[in-house]
Amino acid sequence: MPLLRVEQVRKSFGKNTVLDGVSFSMEKGEVKVIIGPSGTGKSTLLRCINMLAPPDSGHIWLENTEVTNPRTDLQQIRQKIGMVFQHFALFKHLRALDNVALGLIKVKGLPKAQAQAKAMNYLAKVGLDKHADKYPAQLSGGQQQRVGIARALAMDPLLMLFDEPTSALDPELIGEVLQVMQNLAKEGMTMLCVTHEMGFAKSVAHEIIFMENGHILEANTPQQMFSNPQNERTRSFLHKIAELYGETL
Amino acid sequence: MKFFLKLYAYLPDLGYGLWLTIALTLIAAAIGFIASVPLVLGVLYGNRFFRALARGFITLVRGTPLLVQLFFIYYGLPALGVKIQPFVAALIGFILNSAAYQAEYLKGGFLAITTEQMEAAYAIGLTKWQAIREIIFPQAFRFSIPALSNEIIYLVKYTSVAYIIQVPELLSQAKFFASDTFFHLEIYLLIGAIYLILIWIVSKLTDLLEKRLYIPGFDISHLK
Numbered sequence: 001m002p003l004l005r006v007e008q009v010r011k012s013f014g015k016n017t018v019l020d021g022v023s024f025s026m027e028k029g030e031v032k033v034i035i036g037p038s039g040t041g042k043s044t045l046l047r048c049i050n051m052l053a054p055p056d057s058g059h060i061w062l063e064n065t066e067v068t069n070p071r072t073d074l075q076q077i078r079q080k081i082g083m084v085f086q087h088f089a090l091f092k093h094l095r096a097l098d099n100v101a102l103g104l105i106k107v108k109g110l111p112k113a114q115a116q117a118k119a120m121n122y123l124a125k126v127g128l129d130k131h132a133d134k135y136p137a138q139l140s141g142g143q144q145q146r147v148g149i150a151r152a153l154a155m156d157p158l159l160m161l162f163d164e165p166t167s168a169l170d171p172e173l174i175g176e177v178l179q180v181m182q183n184l185a186k187e188g189m190t191m192l193c194v195t196h197e198m199g200f201a202k203s204v205a206h207e208i209i210f211m212e213n214g215h216i217l218e219a220n221t222p223q224q225m226f227s228n229p230q231n232e233r234t235r236s237f238l239h240k241i242a243e244l245y246g247e248t249l
Numbered sequence: 250m251k252f253f254l255k256l257y258a259y260l261p262d263l264g265y266g267l268w269l270t271i272a273l274t275l276i277a278a279a280i281g282f283i284a285s286v287p288l289v290l291g292v293l294y295g296n297r298f299f300r301a302l303a304r305g306f307i308t309l310v311r312g313t314p315l316l317v318q319l320f321f322i323y324y325g326l327p328a329l330g331v332k333i334q335p336f337v338a339a340l341i342g343f344i345l346n347s348a349a350y351q352a353e354y355l356k357g358g359f360l361a362i363t364t365e366q367m368e369a370a371y372a373i374g375l376t377k378w379q380a381i382r383e384i385i386f387p388q389a390f391r392f393s394i395p396a397l398s399n400e401i402i403y404l405v406k407y408t409s410v411a412y413i414i415q416v417p418e419l420l421s422q423a424k425f426f427a428s429d430t431f432f433h434l435e436i437y438l439l440i441g442a443i444y445l446i447l448i449w450i451v452s453k454l455t456d457l458l459e460k461r462l463y464i465p466g467f468d469i470s471h472l473k
Contacts, residue, residue, distance in 0.1 A: 137466025
């Protein structure tokens with residue numbers, strides 16, 4: 001049974017159809033990268049999966065639980081789906097440690113000391129245990145994003161969603177975030193990433209999904225996608241990215 | 250010299266007036282703040298009923314002159330059989346106003362927070378009200394401190410209006426003093442200075458609060 005199943009998901013904002021019948025599934029331990037022009041519904045798709053933007057129609061399952069079922073306990077299911085945001089979205093009034101510990105205390109009901117010890121472990125995992133007492137404004141973008149990843153991981157998610165985790169970062173800070181993501185992938189975390197970091201996609205992704213205008217136009221292994229894209233739009237999009245990053249595909 | 254002798258004789262009265270002014274300010278600010286929290290939450294997050302209630306209250310209080318409200322409470326309500334002491338009448342008026350204005354100032358603080366804060370709170374499994382309590386309100390409050398301190402400063406000065414409904418606060422005492430002794434110039438200069446000192450103390454105290462609650466990222470260092 002797949003870990004995540006997305007079936008015929010549609011979502012509109014007013015007259016603007018953002019997702020127009022998207023279906024795919026993910027096995028446990030799989031890493032998928034979603035690429036595509038801006039405004040094609042990549043972020044909305046991630047937000048549908050954890051119900052930050054509930055789909056208008058279609059179904060989403062996480063293991064046996066139908067996420068889109070109105071009777072599903074969203075607070076329960078969201079713990080199992082970690083999310084990392086483009087602009088980090090750290091709680092600005094809390095220290096790095098408290099950002100990670102908050103969910104453990106308030107959602108999982110752990111005693112404070114135990115939650116903080118666990119939070120410290122996750123900060124160490126992303127290499128930030130020495131910065132535990134700093135507030136978000138005192139951290140660099142790359143450090144903030146790593147705290148964001150630790151915050152999501154602390155809830156023991158089955159699935160991690162990454163919404164352009166490096167696109168708001170200066171180039172020299174991107175590496176440290178990708179490194180953390182790569183380690184996660186190697187540990188077997190199931191990851192769905194919206195990113196245009198093709199190096200990352202090549203090295204860890206099992207599949208690349210190309211989206212445009214609310215549709216999945218093509219989904220394939222990175223090797224296939226880079227060497228022999230089936231769709232003309234995919235080809236030209238990858239070409240543009242390659243030009244931008246100066247990579248030969 | 251004669252002024253100071255008179256002043257000495259009236260010192261207990263003036264002191265009592267000062268005490269009432271301080272009491273009016275502090276009680277109205279404190280209860281007003283406590284009441285402003287459900288008000289602003291009603292306006293921003295309430296269902297239709299609570300939103301209408303909170304908005305209606307704020308519109309009514311902000312839309313009518315303070316003096317009209319005080320006259321209504323002190324002179325108007327007895328006609329309905331509700332007799333209220335001057336101090337209590339003034340206090341009710343100031344609390345209502347303080348609550349309405351502080352709710353509006355807090356709202357400004359809420360509006361300074363990005364949607365991602367709420368999304369991130371939801372994403373780790375917090376409920377809406379947990380997110381508001383743990384994430385949104387603490388930030389909104391910090392953003393509102395300068396405006397809230399402004400509200401207390403206004404309150405200090407507004408309490409002088411209470412003299413019109415017979416509250417023997419600082420300005421009333423000065424007026425008694427002036428009509429008894431004819432030292433108009435001196436006494437109003439003096440109580441003007443006292444108000445100035447009170448407000449200086451308020452602004453120092455709120456500066457202190459701001460410092461105590463200081464968190465990097467909640468200041469204007471990024472705007473310098």
